Amino acid sequence: MAERVISSPKPAAKIIDSHLHVWASPDEAVDYPFSPGQVPTLPGHSDLLLERMREANVDGALIVQPINHMFDHRYVTSVLKKHPSKFVGCCLGNPAEDGIGIRQLEELVLKDGYRAVRFNPYLWPSGQKMTNQIGKAMFCKAGELGIPVGFMCMKGLNLHIADIEIFCSEYPSTTVLLDHLAFCKPPINDEEKQNFEDLLNLSRFPQVYIKLSALFRVSRDPYPYNDITQTLSQIVTRFGADHVMWGSDFPFIEAECGYKKAKDAVVEIASKLHLSSSEMEWIMGKTALQLFSGNWSS
Template sequence: MAVRLRPSISVPVHSRHARCSKPFLSPTTSSHFQLLATKMSAPEAENKAPTYTTKTIDSHLHIWASPQEAADKYPYFPGQEPYLPGHVDFLIQHMEEAGVDGALIVQPINHKFDHSLVTSVLKKYPSKFVGCCLANPAEDGSGIKQLEHLILKDGYRAVRFNPYLWPSDQLMTNDIGKAMFSKAGELGVPVGFMCFKGLNLHISEIEELCTDNPSTTVLLDHLAFCVPPITDEEALAVSNLLKLSRFPQVYVKLSALFRVSREKFPYRDLTSMLSQLVCTFGANRIMWGSDFPFVIPECGYKGAREAVSTIANQVPLSSSELEWIMGGTIMQLFQGHWLSP
């Protein structure tokens, strides 16, 4: 039986402070943002905190087998051997030190379509972790059946679309991609997009899939890989990201800040982008994520959490908005998890 994930809490959390009256401008261009100005200067809506006790939940991290686990039971995919430790005990240690209560585990490319390791962790820690499986766009359609099995049998509650796993001459809007995206909506699980080479390359695919399947929730990993713009192309990417807010089903992960910032920790140059995201999407459609374990050599796991507070103070965000971003949004989206003491 499919588990529905559509949010049941309906609250207007677009806290449109004075910061929202001005669009975020690139040093080199402003034309891409003029269409957003009217929307951003709309009357302020009431900002409410979640109606439950919010925990700190990481919306994006990975785990993989230790070398010993890989040798014994969970082999790495050939050519994808990790260069960092990422076993679950290592993760839990860092979560405890940082005061993080739970997380969404995204299936790593290191094990590709073999989900057995992550599945074992989900079963061992059912109240701590939720799983996001990896979509297999095999041309024979076998990935659709695998998706159904992972969700209905193994309990995964999200799926990741990696466009670079599709055949090089095909898009995520091919027949297989459309079928999997539609199936995700039918099963009530969000689809995460990993636009590693830039949102501009994939924006038309995402828009088409959202338009054709408004019931399928979308998660944009790592700010859709948009960076604080200094070129017209970068400004267009940020514009495309903000305009995706017109689709109510789209959420943004404020994750892997080290990947999208031009600065070192605490990544203060992301302040303006976060401000505009809150103005356009609302804090209840934004969620923090670390991108563990890749974040460890960058600023550490605890630093990943602290950076968001630093940036939020610069915006500034209200305490309720920060509460949504640090846990309220993902708890609302994946209802029934992380609610126990």
Template sequence: MKTIMERIGWRCIMAIKPWSLQPLATELTSTLVGLCCLKTKWASRPSLRCTAQMATGYPPKLIIDSHLHVWASPQQAAEKYPYFPGQEPTLPGDVEFLLECMGEAGVDGALIVQPINHKFDHSYVTSLLKQYPSKFVGCCLANPAEDGTGIKQLEDLISKDGYRAVRFNPYLWPSGQLMTNEVGKAMFAKAGELRVPVGFMCMKGLHLHLSEIEQLCTEIPSTIVLLDHLGFCKPPLNDEEEQVFSKLLSLSRFPQVYVKFSALFRVSRYPYPYEDLSSILSRVVSSYGANRVMWGSDFPFIVSECGYKEAKEAVHQLIQQAALSSSESEWIMGRTVYQIFNSRWSFS
């Protein structure tokens, strides 16, 4: 049987280069074993917010990847799960490859984000959610069609197919329209009603979509928000970039907003192991608290950048460089996403 590195070798030739209850703001007493947040330890940071769900216990050393993608192999695409025209992948991203990488890296579970390669056809990811119900949780892709049909699609994906989150890609909205248009607000509200988080992909810059996110958070505070890939904010080099990063931090004033410390190769200015992100991680944790920050790999793109296992190891190094505690590390590496999705993963 071929090793992962052997598979990566030939695969890379193909490459072109909560739901939880709203976390309680109160600090719980030490009599709630496993749920207490010591005030003295966290005096300089937001109190760790815990939920009643955690009373059932949290699996020790659990590692959950909060952001990755999978798509059909070329054979699977030809037979059953076609790619969206013009979105044929240049990298392998099938579930068999993912499971190998997760096994080697010691990652227990993951949130699968519907890839653009299949666009609004969720059949491949849906099949995996059914095949691996204790391994994967699904994040569907919002369809912002002007006729509003995407609202019913969203409801069906959640209620019938078991998706537990939805991604808003602002670049899929009709030209000239914002995520705060009638359809966008309706989908955001529907997500809150169905108790699933909304993830925002601000690939062209957080500053371009900040007002939309703020408006949605203000008008519909019941919907949990996930900011993909640090909002695509790189370590600031000038005053303008510092202002944008400060706005990312300021979104922590909305208690429903969480940050994905994910796709590090997209936001770092350095090569692996992305050492310029240690101070960024420290500032994000100081603003949000570790229980509102979660690691994500952005598989399969990360594989050809540094490797999947190496991506997880890089985060551990950054956590150490940022002088975060073992408890904070636990939140970032799995407990945060486990809590948000109300312990949807099942582990023995």
């Protein structure tokens, strides 16, 4: 009689949070002080994050350096080193005119293992664009290091779309991330419609990826943020699910619906669109796994 072959079950897809922050607890702040005027009003230490991730069955996350610690990455670095199978890091780009940020970026990537860098345009010197000499050099360096560049367009994509298009055109091998749907809310007027169309049109650049993150920031509705349904439909249609990734924006989400519900909201919104299981795997983790090369093995 032939031996019966029992096939192994398909491994569960990893759930990866593509956007969150951590900062020191009051006790930890003795060794990892906050920047002047940037003391947080919410707890955001790593032990709390790990507890929330366990509750929500989230396997790993990309930690984005918070402005609370500005360019002092020591706290996030300590968390990355303590939990290498849970976290990878996204550093904060320093656009200082002396070029120190370019050297710091290289060190954080090569020495400390950071896998992305965030460009915050509001940290650039007054009156200067992200595409100034330092900005282009830092963006180019990110491409050489093989890491994505994330953009925070908090005051409106219209203020930064020209810079982003220049970066994409001049450096097509550098991956671009747009945090929090580029802060594009479901449009209700002509200016917002144009902003959203500009976002969709960035799909012509294959290196552009969208973070479906911090839904409480971009929705006009209370939880579960149902007005994002149409937004997600158009984003997936134009970019593809393999260019979209979920993110919570912990710990800010704690003051909104809570961490687990932030994850559940995306699943609920996607269910209304009847996305395939494959598309959901990309959005909930596979895209991030592909981009950030994390050791998300436990």
